[in-house]
Amino acid sequence: MPKEFTLGQRVRIKRESGGTNRRVPEYARGGKGTIVRSYGVVTGNRHDHAEEWGPLYGVLLDPAPGSSGERVLLDIHAPWLEETDADATEAVD
């Protein structure tokens, strides 16, 4: 069973997941963020991926260094995520 996360939890996005799922853009890899949405395991998308990719989360990424503070909400499957220290608290949608 892939790991599950909870709303409000701080996560780090891995640089590699080791699996066939490549759906994490380069700019987000290695970054941190907060779980703000939880979609569960998404099935019925055989057009894109036949195998299950684990629970899917909406992760509100921390602002990029040097940016003016805007943030990106990105959907990421659990195998790409790992727990990290709670060094920031964020509002949950």
Added chain:
Amino acid sequence: MVHSDDLDAHLRSVEEDMEYWRTKRLEPRVFRLLRKGEISFSDIITSAGSAGKHVPAPPAGGATQEEMVAALELRLGEFIRGILVASSVIGSNVLNEEGRDEAGVYDGSFKFGHRRVDGTTDDRISELDRYLGEEMLLLGCVLEVLVRKGWVTDAKLEEMLRAANPPRYENGAKIVARAWLDPAFKARMMDDAKGTLRELGFALNRTPKLVVLEDTDSVHHVIVCTLCSCYPYELLGNPPWWYKHDSYKEAIVREPRKTLDEMFRLSVPGRTEVRVVDSTSDVRYMVMPKRPEGSDGLGEEELAKLVTQDSLIGVGETVKPTVAGVS
């Protein structure tokens, strides 16, 4: 950064779409039928006289370059519609077990060569027009062959072509207008967009999850798919050309506020957070823009006229009622 009014970039995107549908969706199927001996070259050539029955005649040419590109885009839509119908007839009669390797997608040996159109803008417009005409002729021939082979009747084919009306952004405009008027509907949609919209008759069979993002004074949403071009196609139809352009994808996640301003002339007030939503194929997003001022008392149909395609993506504003002529 390209601008959303950039005609040459727009034209390039029409060309790329045309090439995609030709090399990935139409010609691989024709070749597969030929290789398997299901149809012959002669079948195709001798169908040419009746090809015009199944594909519309080219529209009258526009006066300006913008109008000509718009006409090309409309004709490309007809090309896509015909290919979707042809695929469904071919699929259900012949190629049920169709492998993706033979769809020209993954295996290099099945790849189709690309043509690139160069020259001045006028040259490229007329070259693409001619090129699309040739492809429409091939499509018309293939559709006629399907009829002559008995895989579909003339009447059934016409019915399928009529029914293959692609979804359009106006679906989203209608939904937003209803949500502005009906708080209970809005609440249900925010909770379960797919389920709520299916009740209204939208199929959404290939949309795993759908989420509507509500703009407020404190947050403005803008949608992108940086890895490919995920979009709520089944609900809103095709995205605008720039949605698939690398220039938009790269800039909007890096400098959203500046990109909205420079590429779309949309200035978001400083007190409003700009939140970029980068989609994956599993969850498709639509923005619910703020209801424009001065729209009190308007009905659903009038309100829907205020919602633009850009405002459903988050790169444009709704139209003011006075401008839309509905106040």
